[in-house]
Amino acid sequence: MDNLRIADFTAEPLDAAMNEPFEIATGTKTEVRNVLVSAALADGTRGYGEAAPPADSKRDGQAATLALLRKQKGFLVGKSLSAWRPLLQELDHRLGPARGPAKAAASMALLDAWARSRRIPLRALFGSAGAKIFSDVTVTMGSPASAEAAARRIVKMGVRTIKIKVGRDVDEDLERVLAVTKAGKKLRLMLDANCGYEPKEAIALARQLKRRGIIPVLYEQPAQRDDWQGLSEVHRFTKIPVAADESVAGRADAAKMAKLRSAQVVNIKLMKCGLLEAWDVALICRAAGLGLMIGGMVESSLAMTCSAHLAAGIGSFDFVDLDTPLWFKKDPMRGLKIARGGLYDLSHVEAGIGVAPGNPRKRKKAPRRRSRP
Numbered sequence: 001m002d003n004l005r006i007a008d009f010t011a012e013p014l015d016a017a018m019n020e021p022f023e024i025a026t027g028t029k030t031e032v033r034n035v036l037v038s039a040a041l042a043d044g045t046r047g048y049g050e051a052a053p054p055a056d057s058k059r060d061g062q063a064a065t066l067a068l069l070r071k072q073k074g075f076l077v078g079k080s081l082s083a084w085r086p087l088l089q090e091l092d093h094r095l096g097p098a099r100g101p102a103k104a105a106a107s108m109a110l111l112d113a114w115a116r117s118r119r120i121p122l123r124a125l126f127g128s129a130g131a132k133i134f135s136d137v138t139v140t141m142g143s144p145a146s147a148e149a150a151a152r153r154i155v156k157m158g159v160r161t162i163k164i165k166v167g168r169d170v171d172e173d174l175e176r177v178l179a180v181t182k183a184g185k186k187l188r189l190m191l192d193a194n195c196g197y198e199p200k201e202a203i204a205l206a207r208q209l210k211r212r213g214i215i216p217v218l219y220e221q222p223a224q225r226d227d228w229q230g231l232s233e234v235h236r237f238t239k240i241p242v243a244a245d246e247s248v249a250g251r252a253d254a255a256k257m258a259k260l261r262s263a264q265v266v267n268i269k270l271m272k273c274g275l276l277e278a279w280d281v282a283l284i285c286r287a288a289g290l291g292l293m294i295g296g297m298v299e300s301s302l303a304m305t306c307s308a309h310l311a312a313g314i315g316s317f318d319f320v321d322l323d324t325p326l327w328f329k330k331d332p333m334r335g336l337k338i339a340r341g342g343l344y345d346l347s348h349v350e351a352g353i354g355v356a357p358g359n360p361r362k363r364k365k366a367p368r369r370r371s372r373p
Contacts, residue, residue, distance in 0.1 A: 025167030025196025047113025103274025126313025167196020
């Protein structure tokens with residue numbers, strides 16, 4: 001009997017309340033409408049995956065992602081995970097281009113099941129370069145007062161790297177960044193414009209900060225998605241390392257970035273292209289000497305910890321942005337969590353991702369609520 005044969009594959013809504021809005025330059029997320037995928041093997045092992053589809057998209061939203069994933073059950077059931085890579089490649093092809101959240105959830109569940117069945121942590125699949133990584137925590141859009149309050153909560157968590165959302169108005173963003181600096185000394189600041197700026201605006205903000213002695217360690221996506229020359233200009237005029245996020249959505253973009261070097265760092269997200277392609281993107285960028293960053297959408301501990309396995313397993317990730325479980329009013333998952341200092345300690349994970357859906361009715365006592373950022 002092939003114990004790695006897929007016996008079942010399901011997808012269901014994963015809805016959750018947020019403790020506060022997650023606001024960026026291009027929009028605001030006020031509720032979580034994700035998708036939970038489960039894959040069961042013949043030996044009884046079950047793996048889990050998560051999709052975080054964009055809320056404002058009919059083509060790629062929760063309902064469309066659910067329907068797309070449920071269609072794959074007939075293809076997957078009966079297949080073996082013994083040769084998992086060609087199977088995942090075929091599955092990615094079936095899901096189609098630009099279906100990153102669906103690809104991420106399916107590949108995550110299948111590889112979680114494979115690793116659990118083999119009794120190895122998922123990071124071992126990616127190379128076992130390390131077992132611990134430290135995430136930044138984000139200050140979203142809002143008033144300077146709310147930004148300072150959030151930054152002080154972050155510092156109390158033992159986190160010294162703070163990512164600040166910018167990209168709407170240079171003067172307002174300047175005040176928000178200055179407010180964050182009041183929370184502590186020698187903080188590492190990262191700016192994330194999410195395509196909200198034109199290069200001249202991004203440069204203007206950097207210059208105003210420099211006059212006040214503030215030099216961010218990273219400037220993420222300070223130009224439109226297709227403005228690769230703009231990314232290069234921001235670095236040339238500010239000398240701040242620039243990270244490409246929206247500009248690099250998969251292997252082809254990574255290869256182009258390796259050639260043109262419009263940015264110095266690439267932000268890799270499972271939801272952009274799925275786990276298999278994100279892994280390839282990381283290897284392409286590392287081989288080209290580009291800096292690596294791991295990030296995500298608004299995801300629970302399940303998808304965030306999977307990303308942590310990828311980054312820790314490959315190694316060489318200088319920037320880690322896996323903090324979104326902190327925006328859940330109640331994380332629907334049990335298992336490994338982001339800890340004090342932004343730590344993901346994967347050394348305690350014996351098999352798979354180390355996170356699974358929770359079942360509050362079976363818990364003897366409620367989990368301690370984690371302070372929001």
